[in-house]
Amino acid sequence: MISLNHFLVVGALLFTLGLVTVATRRNAVGVLMGVELILNGANVNFVAFNHYVTGGVTGQVFALFVIVLAAAEAAVGLAIVLSIFQTFKTIDVRHADLMRE
Amino acid sequence: MEPHANLQVVGHAAEELGRLAVHHVSYLWLIPLFPLVGAAINALVGWKLQKLFGKKIVHRIAVTAMFAAFAVALRAFWQLLHLPAGERFLQNTLWNVLTAGRVTVDLAFALDPLSMMMVLVITGIGALIHVFSIGYMADEPAYWRFFSYLNLFVFAMLLLVMGDNFAVMFFGWEGVGLASYLLIAFWYTDPEKAKAGMKAFVANRFGDFGFLAGLLLLFWALGGAWAPRDGFARNLDYRPAAELNAVAGAANAAEADALAPRVDGVKVGPTLNFRELRDQVVIEATGVKEHLANTQIWGVSLLALIGILLFVGAMGKSAQLPLYVWLPDAMAGPTPVSALIHAATMVTAGVYMVARLNFLFALSPSAMGWVALIGAVTAMFAATIGFFQYDIKKVLAYSTVSQLGFMFIGVGVGAYWAGVYHLMTHAFFKATLFLGSGSVILGCHHEQDMRKMGGLKKYMPITRWTYLFACIAIAGFPIANGFYSKDEILWKAFTSRHLELFGAPAPWLGPLIYAIGILTATGTAFYMYRSYYMTFTGEYRGNAGHHDEHNVDPHSAVAAKASALSHSVHADDGAAHAFGLDSHAPSHGAVKLHAVGHAAAAHGHDAHAAHGHDADAAHGHDAGHAAAHDDADAHGHGHHGGTPHESPWTITLVLAILAAGSFLTLFLGIPAAWTHTAPLLEHWLEPALLAEVPFAHVDHIWEYAFQGAGVLAATIGWLAARALYKDGLSDVPARLKARFERAWTVVYNKYYVDELYAFIVLKPSVALARSLSRFDGSVIDGLVNFVGAIGRFLGRFDAGIDKYLVDGLVNAVANATWGFGRQLRHVQTGRIQTYLYGALGGALVVVLLNFLIS
Numbered sequence: 001m002i003s004l005n006h007f008l009v010v011g012a013l014l015f016t017l018g019l020v021t022v023a024t025r026r027n028a029v030g031v032l033m034g035v036e037l038i039l040n041g042a043n044v045n046f047v048a049f050n051h052y053v054t055g056g057v058t059g060q061v062f063a064l065f066v067i068v069l070a071a072a073e074a075a076v077g078l079a080i081v082l083s084i085f086q087t088f089k090t091i092d093v094r095h096a097d098l099m100r101e
Numbered sequence: 102m103e104p105h106a107n108l109q110v111v112g113h114a115a116e117e118l119g120r121l122a123v124h125h126v127s128y129l130w131l132i133p134l135f136p137l138v139g140a141a142i143n144a145l146v147g148w149k150l151q152k153l154f155g156k157k158i159v160h161r162i163a164v165t166a167m168f169a170a171f172a173v174a175l176r177a178f179w180q181l182l183h184l185p186a187g188e189r190f191l192q193n194t195l196w197n198v199l200t201a202g203r204v205t206v207d208l209a210f211a212l213d214p215l216s217m218m219m220v221l222v223i224t225g226i227g228a229l230i231h232v233f234s235i236g237y238m239a240d241e242p243a244y245w246r247f248f249s250y251l252n253l254f255v256f257a258m259l260l261l262v263m264g265d266n267f268a269v270m271f272f273g274w275e276g277v278g279l280a281s282y283l284l285i286a287f288w289y290t291d292p293e294k295a296k297a298g299m300k301a302f303v304a305n306r307f308g309d310f311g312f313l314a315g316l317l318l319l320f321w322a323l324g325g326a327w328a329p330r331d332g333f334a335r336n337l338d339y340r341p342a343a344e345l346n347a348v349a350g351a352a353n354a355a356e357a358d359a360l361a362p363r364v365d366g367v368k369v370g371p372t373l374n375f376r377e378l379r380d381q382v383v384i385e386a387t388g389v390k391e392h393l394a395n396t397q398i399w400g401v402s403l404l405a406l407i408g409i410l411l412f413v414g415a416m417g418k419s420a421q422l423p424l425y426v427w428l429p430d431a432m433a434g435p436t437p438v439s440a441l442i443h444a445a446t447m448v449t450a451g452v453y454m455v456a457r458l459n460f461l462f463a464l465s466p467s468a469m470g471w472v473a474l475i476g477a478v479t480a481m482f483a484a485t486i487g488f489f490q491y492d493i494k495k496v497l498a499y500s501t502v503s504q505l506g507f508m509f510i511g512v513g514v515g516a517y518w519a520g521v522y523h524l525m526t527h528a529f530f531k532a533t534l535f536l537g538s539g540s541v542i543l544g545c546h547h548e549q550d551m552r553k554m555g556g557l558k559k560y561m562p563i564t565r566w567t568y569l570f571a572c573i574a575i576a577g578f579p580i581a582n583g584f585y586s587k588d589e590i591l592w593k594a595f596t597s598r599h600l601e602l603f604g605a606p607a608p609w610l611g612p613l614i615y616a617i618g619i620l621t622a623t624g625t626a627f628y629m630y631r632s633y634y635m636t637f638t639g640e641y642r643g644n645a646g647h648h649d650e651h652n653v654d655p656h657s658a659v660a661a662k663a664s665a666l667s668h669s670v671h672a673d674d675g676a677a678h679a680f681g682l683d684s685h686a687p688s689h690g691a692v693k694l695h696a697v698g699h700a701a702a703a704h705g706h707d708a709h710a711a712h713g714h715d716a717d718a719a720h721g722h723d724a725g726h727a728a729a730h731d732d733a734d735a736h737g738h739g740h741h742g743g744t745p746h747e748s749p750w751t752i753t754l755v756l757a758i759l760a761a762g763s764f765l766t767l768f769l770g771i772p773a774a775w776t777h778t779a780p781l782l783e784h785w786l787e788p789a790l791l792a793e794v795p796f797a798h799v800d801h802i803w804e805y806a807f808q809g810a811g812v813l814a815a816t817i818g819w820l821a822a823r824a825l826y827k828d829g830l831s832d833v834p835a836r837l838k839a840r841f842e843r844a845w846t847v848v849y850n851k852y853y854v855d856e857l858y859a860f861i862v863l864k865p866s867v868a869l870a871r872s873l874s875r876f877d878g879s880v881i882d883g884l885v886n887f888v889g890a891i892g893r894f895l896g897r898f899d900a901g902i903d904k905y906l907v908d909g910l911v912n913a914v915a916n917a918t919w920g921f922g923r924q925l926r927h928v929q930t931g932r933i934q935t936y937l938y939g940a941l942g943g944a945l946v947v948v949l950l951n952f953l954i955s
Contacts, residue, residue: 023937097931 007048015041028081028091032074039070120367120380122188126180129193129210131173132220133259139166140252147245156244160235163248167228167255174220177212189214189788190376192265197354203324203361203371205354209265211376215521215789218782219262219453222528226445226762227255229755233536234437236751237543241435247287251441254280258446262453266373267316270454274312274418277447278305284442285434294433301427308417308424312454315410319461322393322403323378324371364388375457382460383791394464402604408461408468412475415451421509422479425502426858429851432494436539439494444501444531449524452508456790459517463792470600470610473513477594477614477621480506482852484624488631489849492549493538496632500575501531503621507590510614514600515794516593518783522770523586525782529766530574530583533759534629537568540752541636544745545643551635553643555829560745563753565637567760572633574763576626577815579808581763585770585780588811591618592804596796619814626818631826639829641745774804 014037021034043063050059085091139162143150150158181189194209212220231251238247257276264270279302286298361368364387367380381389396403415421420428431443442448455462455472462468483502490496504527511520542549544561558565574581577588595615598608747753769782779787825834838845847853 019937019941023934023941093934094932099931 004048004052007044007052011041011044011048013041014038014044017041026092026094028084028093028096029078031093032077032081035073035077036070039066039073042066119384121190121376123190123192123376124180124184124188126177126191126193128173129177129191129212129263130195132170132177132224133210133256133263135166135170135173136252136256136259139163140249140256143245143249143252147249151245156239159245159248160231163252164228164231164235166252167224167231170255170259171221171224171228174217174224178217178221181212181214181217186784186788189217192376194265198268200354200357203357204373205357206266206268206373207354208269210263210269211265212263213789214786215453215456216262218521218525218786219449220259222525223255223258223262223446226528226532226759227251227258227441229758230437230441230445230532230536232751233440233539233755234435236749237437237539238435243287247284247435250280250283250287251437254284254442254447258450261450266375268373270375271313271316274414274450275309277442277450278302278309278418281305281431281442281447284438285431287434287438291433297427297430297433301431304424304427305417308414310414311410311412311417312414315407315412315414318403318410319378319407320371320373322396322407323369323381323389379460379791382464390464402465402467404461404465405467405604408465409471411454411458411461412451412468412472415454415472415509416475417451418454419448419451419505419509420479420502421451421475421505422482423854425479425483426854428502429495429498432492432498436494436535436542439497440532440535440539443498444535445528448501448505449508449528452505452512452520452524455509455512456517456521459512459790459792462512463515463794466599466601466606467604469513469515469794470602470607471513473510473594473597473600473614474602474610476506476509476511476513477617478506479503480510480621481617481624482506484621484628485848486851487628488624489845491551493541493551493554493632493636494535494549496551496628497531497534497538500534500625500629501527503625504531504575506621507587507618510594510618511586511590514590514594514597514611514614515792515796516590516597517790517792518780518786519586519589519593521786521790522780522782523590526574526582526586526763526766526770529759529763530571530581533567533571533756533763534575536752536756536759537564537571540564540748540756541568541745543748543752546745548643551632554636554641554745555639555643556637556641557745558637560641561637561747563747564756567753567756568637569633570760571763572629575629576819577622577811579812580767582765582767582770583763584808584811584815585767585772587618587622588808589770589772589780591615591622591811592807593796594618595807596799597794598797599795619810622811623814623818626815627822628818630819630822634822634826635829638827642829643745772804772808774801774808 018034018037018039018041021037022031023034025031025034043066046059046063046066048059050056050062081091084096088095142162143159147159147162150162177191181191191212192209193211194207196208198206198208200206231248234247234251238244241247254277257273257280259273261270261273261277264273282298282302284298285301286295289295289298358368362370364381365384367384367387368377369381369387369389372378372381381387382393383390393404394402398406413424416424428443428448432439434443462472480503483499483506487496487499487503490499504523508520508523508527511517511523513520540561541554541557541564544557544564545554548554570581574583577584579585594611597611600607600610602610769785770780773779773783778784825831850856
C-alpha cells in the first residue's frame with residue numbers, strides 16, 4: 001500500500017535533486033531546470049498532503065498555481081538567459097559577473 | 102648795573118602798555134591758501150598738465166598763486182595802514198584744532214606790523230623769484246615738481262609768520278624745513294645734493310629741538326610753577342592752583358576761555374597764543390613778568406634759559422654758529438631756491454622769532470647777550486670764509502650767514518627794528534645777488550667757479566649793473582639800503598650797555614660787538630667786490646668744454662658737452678660723416694633727438710655722426726633730458742659755443758625790480774639823527790616791537806662819526822678788492838696765497854668745521870650705530886634666535902607626536918577598516934550558487950542545532 005511517506009520521500013528526492021542541480025549547474029538553462037524540479041517537489045507535497053491529510057481541493061488548486069507560476073518563471077528565466085547570451089556570448093552563469101566589484 | 106635795575110627800566114617803559122586791541126577779519130586765510138592750492142595742483146596733476154599743455158601752464162599756476170597771495174597781503178596792508186598805530190592787529194580764527202585742559206590751539210592767523218612786513222617780503226620777493234625760476238628752470242624736466250615745492254615753501258613760510266600761536270608757527274617752522282630739504286635735494290639723483298638736503302634737514306631738526314624745548318619750558322613756566330612743586334619756590338600770592346586746575350577740566354575752547362584765571366581782565370596762565378602771552382607779560386599788574394624774572398632753575402635764570410633754548414632753534418633755522426654748516430651746502434639746490442629760501446625768507450625765521458618774542462628776550466639781558474655775541478662771532482667767522490671761496494654761490498652763502506649774524510646782533514642788543522630792517526634790506530639785496538649769480542651761472546652754461554668767469558660785463562650788462570648795485574648795498578654805501586640797516590645795528594650795538602653774560606653784567610660787550618661788526622663790514626665789502634671783480638671784469642676765462650665737473654650739475658653737463666661737440670662738428674669735414682646719422686641714430690633714440698635738435702645750429706652740416714659717437718656716453722643714460730633739451734630750450738644756451746650771454750627778460754626784469762627795491766627801501770630807514778624823526782619802518786613796527794631796551798645816550802655827533810666809519814670800512818674793503826682783483830691783472834692774491842699757504846688752506850677749507858663735525862658728531866654717532874648694530878646682531882638677535890630655536894625644537898617635537906601618534910592612530914583605524922573590507926570582499930562573489938551554499942550550510946546548521954538542542 002502506498003502511504004503518505006512514499007510521496008513525501010519522492011517529493012524530498014525531487015527537491016534535493018533540484019537543489020543540487022541549481023547549486024552545481026553552470027549552465028543557466030540547467031539552473032532553471034533545477035528550479036522546475038524544486039517546484040515540482042513542492043507540488044508533490046501539496047497534492048499528497050491534500051489527499052491524505054486535509055481532503056478537499058485546496059492542495060490541488062495550489063499545485064495548479066505552482067505549475068502556472070513555474071511556466072511564467074520559465075518564460076521570464078529563459079528570456080533572461082537569452083539576454084545573457086546576447087551580452088556574454090555564453091550562458092555560463094560564472095561569466096555573468098559584471099556587477100561584481 | 103644790577104639785572105633788576107634793567108628790568109625796572111624796561112618795566113617803566115611798558116607801564117603804559119595795555120591789552121592789544123584786535124580787529125577780527127575773515128580773509129587772512131586766503132594768503133597762505135593760494136600757495137597751498139598752487140602747490141597741491143602742481144603736485145597732484147602737474148606732470149599731466151605739463152605733458153598736455155607744456156610748461157607754461159605749470160608756472161602760470163604757481164606764479165598766479167603767488168601774485169594772488171601778494172594782492173591779498175596788500176589788501177591787509179591797506180587795512181592796517183588805516184588803523185590807528187596802537188590797534189594794528191588783524192586776527193582771523195578758522196577753527197579750534199584742539200582743546201586739552203589749559204592748552205587751546207586754534208588754526209588762526211594774525212597780522213601785526215611785524216608779520217605784515219614779513220608777509221609782504223615773502224609774497225612780494227617770493228613772487229619775483231617764481232618769475233625768475235621760469236627762465237632759470239626752463240630746461241628742467243621735472244618743472245612741475247620744482248614749482249610745487251616752491252609754492253609749498255611759501256605756504257609754510259606764511260604759516261610761520263602769520264601764525265597766531267606757537268602751534269601754527271611751529272607747523273610752519275617745520276614745514277619750511279621740509280620744503281627746504283625737498284628743494285635742496287631737488288636734483289636728488291646726485292648723491293652730493295641729496296646729502297646736502299639731508300644735512301640741512303638734520304641740522305635744522307637739531308635746532309628745532311631747542312626751539313621746542315624752549316616753548317615747553319615757557320609753557321611750564323607760565324603755569325606749572327604756580328602749583329606747589331618740590332624744590333621750586335611757589336608764588337603763593339599770585340594764583341591759586343585751583344583756578345588753573347578748573348581750566349584743566351574744560352571740554353572746549355570757549356569753556357577753557359571762560360574758566361581761565363584772569364587778573365584785571367587779562368588772561369594769565371599757560372598759553373600758546375602770542376597775544377595772550379604778550380598781554381600777560383607786558384601788563385605789570387598780572388605779576389607774570391615779576392614771576393618769570395624771579396624764577397630760577399638750578400641757579401640759572403628761567404628767562405635766560407628759555408631765551409637761549411629758543412635761540413638754539415633760531416641758530417638752526419638762521420644758520421648761526423655752530424649750526425650754520427647746512428647753509429653753504431644748501432647751495433646744491435637750484436639758484437632760485439638759494440635766493441628764496443636761503444637768503445630772503447626761511448633763514449630769517451630765527452630773526453623773526455626773536456623779534457616776535459622781543460618782550461620775552463628783553464627781560465633777560467643774559468639771553469640777549471648770548472644772541473648778540475653769537476651773532477657777532479658768526480658774522481665775523483662766515484665773512485672770513487667768504488674771502489677765499491671760488492664758487493660764486495658759496496661766497497653768497499657765507500655772506501648770508503654773516504649778514505644773519507648782523508641781524509642777530511640787532512635783535513640781540515635790543516635794536517629789534519634795526520634787526521628786522523636788516524632782514525628786509527638783506528632780502529632785497531641778497532635776492533638780487535643770488536638771482537644775479539643765477540643769471541651768471543646760466544649765462545656761463547652752469548659754471549659756478551669764479552675762476553672760470555671774468556669779463557662778463559660785456560656780455561651781461563643788466564646782470565652786471567644789478568649785481569654791482571647789490572654789492573654797493575651789502576657793502577654799506579649810503580646810496581643803497583644796506584648802509585642804513587647795518588649802521589643802525591652797529592650804532593645800537595655800540596651804545597648798548599645792558600647785556601649780560603653768565604648772569605654778570607658785561608657793559609664792554611656792546612663796544613666789542615661793534616668792533617667785530619665794523620671789521621666784518623670791511624670784510625663784507627671786500628669779498629663782495631672780490632666776487633664782482635672776478636666775475637664781471639677782465640677777460641672771459643671760461644672755455645666751454647673745459648668745465649670743472651665738480652661744479653657742474655648733471656643737467657648742465659649735457660649742455661656743456663653738446664656745445665663742445667658742436668665745435669668739433671664745425672671743424673670736421675661734414676661730408677665725410679654725412680652718412681653717419683643713418684648708421685648710428687636708429688640705435689640711440691635719445692642721441693637722434695638731440696642731434697636733430699642741433700641741426701639748425703650746426704649750419705646745415707650733416708655731420709651728426711660726431712654726436713652719435715661721442716654724445717652716446719653723455720646721453721645714453723638720460724634719454725628724457727635730451728628730449729626736454731630740444732623742446733623747451735628757451736634761452737638756447739646749448740646752441741652757441743663758449744660765449745656767455747644775457748639771460749631772458751623774465752630774469753633781467755626780476756633783477757631790475759629787486760635792485761630798484763634795494764634802493765627804494767632805504768627810505769624806510771633814514772636815521773633819526775638826520776631827520777629828527779623816527780625812521781618810517783621803526784615807526785611802523787613800534788606796536789609790535791614794544792620792548793624798550795635802554796641804550797646809552799650818546800651825542801648825535803658821534804652817530805655821524807660812526808656812520809662815517811661805516812662808509813670808510815666799506816671803502817677800504819672795496820678798494821682792497823679793487824686793487825687785488827680788478828680785471829684779474831694783479832698777481833698779489835696768488836703771491837699772498839703762496840706766502841700764507843697754510844692759513845689760506847685752513848680758511849679755504851672753512852676752518853675744517855665740516856671735518857670737525859664729522860669727527861665730533863658723525864664719527865661717534867656712526868660708531869655708536871655700528872656698536873648698537875653689532876649688539877643688535879649678536880645679543881638681541883642671538884636671544885631672538887635662541888627663543889626661535891626653542892620654539893622650533895618644541896614644534897618639531899609636537900610635529901612628531903602629531904605625525905606618529907595621532908596620525909598613526911587615525912591611520913591604523915582607517916587601515917584596519919580598509920583591510921577588513923578587503924578581506925570581506927571575497928565573500929561577496931556575485932555568484933548566486935555560492936550564496937546558495939551559504940544558505941544551505943545555514944539551514945543545515947539550524948537543522949542540526951534543532952536536533953542537538955531538543
